[in-house]
Amino acid sequence: MALNWKSVAPEHVRKACETVAASRSGSRTSGIVIWHDDRALPAKDVLRIAYRIANDLPTDAEIRFSSGDGTLRLLSALGFKVERLGAAS
DSSP states (O other): OOOOGGGOOHHHHHHHHHHHHHHOOSOOOSEEEEEETTEEEEHHHHHHHHHHHHTTOOTTOOOOOOOSHHHHHHHHHTTOOEEEEOOOO
């Protein structure tokens, strides 16, 4: 089943950021991240939760997608600071 990313709005992403931030300590240091309250959160986790919120799906609904340039473009288009961080040295 194809995912309808057009259903995801900025308010869904903000709520997902709050959810992810509350569930983990510290910031992510590598991979694709979205910035929220000066913390780097894993963009794929945020986008997965945002999709569930936008489509009124259960929290355990499996949302499978490839993370990469599409994630960067989608979150940037919604007005968020998102970037690919290198591995921590």
